[in-house]
Amino acid sequence: xxxxxxxxxxxxxxxxxxxxxxxxxxxxxxxxxxxxxxxxxxxxxxxxxxxxxxxxxxxxxxxxxxxxxxxxxxxxxxxxxxxxxxxxxxxxxxxxxxxxxxxxxxxxxxxxxxxxxxxxxxxxxxxxxxxxxxxxxxxxxxxxxxxxxxxxxxxxxxxxxxxxxxxxxxxxxxxxxxxxxxxxxxxxxxxxxxxxxxxxxxxxxxxxxxxxxxxxxxxxxxxxxxxxxxxxxxxxxxxxxxxxxxxxxxxxxxxxxxxxxxxxxxxxxxxxxxxxxxxxxxxxxxxxxxxxxxxxxxxxxxxxxxxxxxxxxxxxxxxxxxxxxxxxxxxxxxxxxxxxxxxxxxxxxxxxxxxxxxxxxxxxxxxxxxxxxxxxxxxxxxxxxxxxxxxxxxxxxxxxxxxxxxxxxxxxxxxxxxxxxxxxxxxxxxxxxxxxxxxxxxxxxxxxxxxxxxxxxxxxxxxxxxxxxxxxxxxxxxxxxxxxxxxxxxxxxxxxxxxxxxxxxxxxxxxxxxxxxxxxxxxxxxxxxxxxxxxxxxxxxxxxxxxxxxxxxxxxxxxxxxxxxxxxxxxxxxxxxxxxxxxxxxxxxxxxxxxxxxxxxxxxxxxxxxxxxxxxxxxxxxxxxxxxxxxxxxxxxxxxxxxxxxxxxxxxxxxxxxxxxxxxxxxxxxxxxxxxxxxxxxxxxxxxxxxxxxxxxxxxxxxxxxxxxxxxxxxxxxxxxxxxxxxxxxxxxxxxxxxxxxxxxxxxxxxxxxxxxxxxxxxxxxxxxxxxxxxxxxxxxxxxxxxxxxxxxxxxxxxxxxx
RNA sequence: GCCGUUGUGGCGGAAUUGGCAGACGCGCUGGACUCAAAAUCCAGUGGUGGCAACACCGUGUGGGUUCGACUCCCACCGACGGCACCA
Numbered sequence: 001x002x003x004x005x006x007x008x009x010x011x012x013x014x015x016x017x018x019x020x021x022x023x024x025x026x027x028x029x030x031x032x033x034x035x036x037x038x039x040x041x042x043x044x045x046x047x048x049x050x051x052x053x054x055x056x057x058x059x060x061x062x063x064x065x066x067x068x069x070x071x072x073x074x075x076x077x078x079x080x081x082x083x084x085x086x087x088x089x090x091x092x093x094x095x096x097x098x099x100x101x102x103x104x105x106x107x108x109x110x111x112x113x114x115x116x117x118x119x120x121x122x123x124x125x126x127x128x129x130x131x132x133x134x135x136x137x138x139x140x141x142x143x144x145x146x147x148x149x150x151x152x153x154x155x156x157x158x159x160x161x162x163x164x165x166x167x168x169x170x171x172x173x174x175x176x177x178x179x180x181x182x183x184x185x186x187x188x189x190x191x192x193x194x195x196x197x198x199x200x201x202x203x204x205x206x207x208x209x210x211x212x213x214x215x216x217x218x219x220x221x222x223x224x225x226x227x228x229x230x231x232x233x234x235x236x237x238x239x240x241x242x243x244x245x246x247x248x249x250x251x252x253x254x255x256x257x258x259x260x261x262x263x264x265x266x267x268x269x270x271x272x273x274x275x276x277x278x279x280x281x282x283x284x285x286x287x288x289x290x291x292x293x294x295x296x297x298x299x300x301x302x303x304x305x306x307x308x309x310x311x312x313x314x315x316x317x318x319x320x321x322x323x324x325x326x327x328x329x330x331x332x333x334x335x336x337x338x339x340x341x342x343x344x345x346x347x348x349x350x351x352x353x354x355x356x357x358x359x360x361x362x363x364x365x366x367x368x369x370x371x372x373x374x375x376x377x378x379x380x381x382x383x384x385x386x387x388x389x390x391x392x393x394x395x396x397x398x399x400x401x402x403x404x405x406x407x408x409x410x411x412x413x414x415x416x417x418x419x420x421x422x423x424x425x426x427x428x429x430x431x432x433x434x435x436x437x438x439x440x441x442x443x444x445x446x447x448x449x450x451x452x453x454x455x456x457x458x459x460x461x462x463x464x465x466x467x468x469x470x471x472x473x474x475x476x477x478x479x480x481x482x483x484x485x486x487x488x489x490x491x492x493x494x495x496x497x498x499x500x501x502x503x504x505x506x507x508x509x510x511x512x513x514x515x516x517x518x519x520x521x522x523x524x525x526x527x528x529x530x531x532x533x534x535x536x537x538x539x540x541x542x543x544x545x546x547x548x549x550x551x552x553x554x555x556x557x558x559x560x561x562x563x564x565x566x567x568x569x570x571x572x573x574x575x576x577x578x579x580x581x582x583x584x585x586x587x588x589x590x591x592x593x594x595x596x597x598x599x600x601x602x603x604x605x606x607x608x609x610x611x612x613x614x615x616x617x618x619x620x621x622x623x624x625x626x627x628x629x630x631x632x633x634x635x636x637x638x639x640x641x642x643x644x645x646x647x648x649x650x651x652x653x654x655x656x657x658x659x660x661x662x663x664x665x666x667x668x669x670x671x672x673x674x675x676x677x678x679x680x681x682x683x684x685x686x687x688x689x690x691x692x693x694x695x696x697x698x699x700x701x702x703x704x705x706x707x708x709x710x711x712x713x714x715x716x717x718x719x720x721x722x723x724x725x726x727x728x729x730x731x732x733x734x735x736x737x738x739x740x741x742x743x744x745x746x747x748x749x750x751x752x753x754x755x756x757x758x759x760x761x762x763x764x765x766x767x768x769x770x771x772x773x774x775x776x777x778x779x780x781x782x783x784x785x786x787x788x789x790x791x792x793x794x795x796x797x798x799x800x801x802x803x
Numbered sequence: 804g805c806c807g808u809u810g811u812g813g814c815g816g817a818a819u820u821g822g823c824a825g826a827c828g829c830g831c832u833g834g835a836c837u838c839a840a841a842a843u844c845c846a847g848u849g850g851u852g853g854c855a856a857c858a859c860c861g862u863g864u865g866g867g868u869u870c871g872a873c874u875c876c877c878a879c880c881g882a883c884g885g886c887a888c889c890a
Contacts, residue, residue, distance in 0.1 A: 213807045213884090220806065223889065245890060258890090300888085330889045337890085344888055411889055530884075567884095604828070606816055610809085611883075617829050618815065625828080631843085665819085674817070677827035684827090687844080746823055751871040753823055777857080791870050797822060801870045 003630035005594025009710040013115060021726055022074065022117040028519050030071040035062045036499055036559075038528025038536070039077045041491070042103040043084060047110040048576065049584045049602070049614065054527040054565040056599045057608050057670065059116045061525055063706035064667050066117075067730040073520055074117055075502040077124035078104050082491045086423040087161065090455045096423045097451070100127060110587060115595045115709050117726075122505045126494030131501060132425040133446035134511045135493050138543060140428060140439050141550060147193040153416060157185035162420070162457040184286075187461055190418035190427060190487055194542045198222055198410045200556075201541055209561040211609070214533045221534045223411025228395050230336060230404035232257060232309035234269055235317060241265060241309055244331030244409055247341065248398065249390035252379040253359035254336040255349065257309045257320045258302065260328035261285045269320065271306025278303050278322060285324050300325055300348045311336075312403035313394070314380065323348060331409050340365045360387075415539065417490060422455050422464040424488030430474055432482040449488075462486045495536055496543040499523050499558055517553055522560040530564040537562070563670065566611035568602070573613045584614050596708035597623040603672035603707060625680060626708060632686055633697060633715055640718050641692075648693040653737045655685045656696045660733035663703045672707070679703060694719065699731035746797035747772040749781040765792045772798045 035058040062074040085096035142148040227246035281303040302323030339349035340358040346369035363370025373387045398404030428440035428447040450471040458466035465486040504512035544558040570582025601622035606612040659682040666675035705712035716725040747755035755775040785802035792798040
């Protein structure tokens with residue numbers, strides 16, 4: 001009987017489902033393992049072959065840990081709010097909820113066809129009111145703690161979709177999602193104070209088992225820098241300018257100052273003569289997109305304001321300019337310019353003929369600014385000091401004279417949390433006509449998203465909810481009228497805490513039971529794409545820390561170990577896309593070759609973390625191997641082959657034990673490709689053997705089970721066991737069977753291999769040397785030459801160095 | 804420009820601690836089976852030279868450390884990903 005994947009896979013998927021094989025209980029007597037995938041957005045396109053890669057990886061780990069005696073939590077859910085559904089709804093006049101649930105059903109069916117061992121009783125959906133009740137609850141807590149506030153923000157405005165985009169959703173001046181050109185617009189927004197957690201978000205990265213590249217990206221995104229705030233008085237004015245600098249030690253080298261064009265003080269300090277030039281410049285800048293101000297603009301521009309600042313350390317008058325190379329959003333939006341020691345200031349000073357005054361020895365400042373360390377000069381009491389000492393000294397001086405202080409700054413900005421969209425969690429706030437606002441009381445949560453079939457943009461920058469007056473307008477007991485918040489939450493909201501809900505998905509009283517959280521958290525393994533390196537992972541960490549401070553969760557961090565799977569590219573080594581016609585549909589693969597083949601192939605392609613190209617020949621190769629495994633054990637009549645016996649001739653002892661060892665070790669370290677290749681080696685050896693010891697066949701089937709679970713279950717049955725293989729204890733290996741009495745040693749001359757010999761394992765150094773010298777080919781290379789040195793590692797190799 | 808990842812046969816990749824480069828798979832070649840083909844099984848397969856033993860060359864490029872380097876160090880080149888004047 002040939003290997004009939006469709007029959008076998010359907011049979012076992014039904015078995016697992018009927019028997020609730022993967023149902024997770026809170027059995028705290030066992031060690032726990034929480035393996036989590038980044039839950040998908042159920043798009044209309046369905047699954048692509050990239051999804052199964054990460055899912056298979058966590059599934060292998062889950063099945064492996066079950067066999068190792070762990071209580072495994074391995075759940076799946078849906079991140080189902082999101083813009084595509086809303087856009088589709090607007091186009092077709094449907095409600096996003098309807099086809100979102102269709103998409104979810106399709107995704108679930110596709111995912112289930114892959115034989116993944118999820119506990120489907122824990123399935124969650126961010127659009128389910130039972131779920132988003134708690135998303136709203138967390139928002140209310142943030143609000144109560146002063147971490148959610150409203151602010152008029154210059155936001156990225158997509159004039160076609162009429163939605164606001166966060167900075168990080170704008171790529172090259174265009175919307176990441178719609179591709180529309182983005183404009184700037186001031187709108188009232190809800191903002192979350194993620195910056196209050198900036199220090200902890202940087203510091204706590206240390207203790208996480210994450211790829212260094214991701215940690216580095218987060219550190220850079222948060223962008224902590226240590227420096228000083230310095231106050232400059234303004235000539236003929238009682239105003240002050242506060243600048244931020246990381247190099248306060250170069251204060252004596254400041255030769256001008258720059259304000260961001262949007263800086264509040266510009267209007268107050270500009271002189272009459274310069275007023276026209278300044279307003280012209282500001283008009284020119286505001287018309288430019290961020291892209292034009294940065295990428296496309298390699299040439300520094302700016303305008304003199306006519307005003308002068310006073311250097312606090314020496315009383316020098318410094319001309320104050322405005323220039324778009326200073327950003328209003330970073331630091332204080334004002335800098336002291338030290339052109340001798342800063343690239344940007346140097347470029348600007350050269351263009352506008354401003355003074356360049358060196359205060360550190362080194363480099364040639366007629367050619368280029370000198371950024372490095374060195375002895376300070378032209379700096380009065382800082383002369384002679386190096387950078388670190390000079391910074392300490394100047395900060396002390398500034399503090400003593402009330403002219404500044406040390407200061408830490410972050411690149412990270414607060415998180416614009418509201419979206420002018422329908423398809424998101426309603427923000428549970430009511431704005432009253434008396435000017436006050438209040439939260440929807442906790443016992444009234446969830447605040448349901450009203451059902452709407454006709455989604456129309458409000459046209460005024462508000463979400464389509466502004467059209468739904470029944471929902472929108474509320475009256476308080478005292479007769480005061482109010483209007484509900486029309487902004488909704490971003491897609492990042494539901495995904496910032498879903499890993500907690502999986503622990504206790506049906507809890508009516510709490511987000512999750514504290515004892516269960518204590519048992520299950522942290523997530524032991526979190527697998528997903530690197531595109532979430534910063535945003536999702538940073539937001540989730542922020543919420544988690546907030547919930548930790550509230551005492552809701554027991555751990556500071558949510559995800560202990562993070563792994564990013566690489567991309568699966570098309571056969572032409574390019575990213576899969578419809579336009580390139582290189583998209584592979586997993587449904588087709590499952591139908592033609594089976595889920596087990598797909599799983600084995602995706603794991604065998606190469607290291608999980610690397611990008612690798614899809615190959616049609618590759619998948620047939622994996623299928624061929626599974627066929628080969630099947631035929632090894634099952635004959636044409638569908639019976640276990642006769643050569644599987646209780647007799648052990650011993651010829652497979654070594655390779656079997658090696659295989660158990662290597663596969664165990666590789667799976668532990670998620671090196672699935674080499675684990676599979678070792679199983680292939682075993683199968684190749686088994687084909688050469690006349691008798692297959694049943695114990696070894698049992699063990700091999702167990703090793704195979706996490707990779708090709710359907711086939712393994714079927715073989716397990718035919719090997720005479722009861723179902724299921726899932727909780728059968730993982731095989732052990734016998735170290736003594738791996739170690740040979742004899743080993744092959746290498747003879748090298750000058751580091752090149754010139755001979756080999758089989759020797760007993762415990763051979764001593766001198767015998768090895770004698771053997772080497774006696775080797776015919778070795779003699780060809782050492783005869784007549786002086787032996788200078790012999791390096792010998794017993795049992796491994798010997799290197800004779802001749803001169 | 805900065806940060807990160809990466810570079811090994813015809814292709815995907817392996818080499819876990821500095822110690823036989825190319826495991827395993829694909830492809831290709833040959834053999835067995837077959838009337839034949841497919842499938843399957845077995846064997847071979849980095850390049851050059853040689854009947855062979857074997858020799859020389861070979862892990863992006865150039866240098867270095869070492870008895871010995873895919874592995875460590877320095878400089879450079881290419882590919883991929885992220886960031887964009889962050890004071």
